[in-house]
Amino acid sequence: MGELERAAGGLREAVTAEKFAQVEKAAVEYARLVVQQWHRLAAGSPEAKRLSSEALELLTWALETTRARRTALAARLVALRPLLAYIRNQRLERPT
Numbered sequence: 001m002g003e004l005e006r007a008a009g010g011l012r013e014a015v016t017a018e019k020f021a022q023v024e025k026a027a028v029e030y031a032r033l034v035v036q037q038w039h040r041l042a043a044g045s046p047e048a049k050r051l052s053s054e055a056l057e058l059l060t061w062a063l064e065t066t067r068a069r070r071t072a073l074a075a076r077l078v079a080l081r082p083l084l085a086y087i088r089n090q091r092l093e094r095p096t
Contacts, residue, residue, distance in 0.1 A: 007030040027062055
């Protein structure tokens with residue numbers, strides 16, 4: 001397995017595991033390797049077309065999946081607001 005394939009796997013893994021900080025680093029590294037590989041290929045070659053297609057597909061999936069998962073996480077956290085209000089009220093009502 002080459003460096004580009006390992007980077008693609010690392011990006012997929014970070015997205016799937018919802019390690020959002022790692023997703024950004026993995027995406028940047030993957031994109032860097034794609035560009036590096038792109039410059040080694042002949043323009044318009046089948047390999048260059050395949051590389052661009054695969055990169056576009058993976059980066060689009062990573063973006064859409066990360067957005068959806070972060071939105072779902074935010075919704076779950078918003079659901080905690082009543083609990084936070086209850087805790088705040090309990091702290092204020094408790095004598096010190």
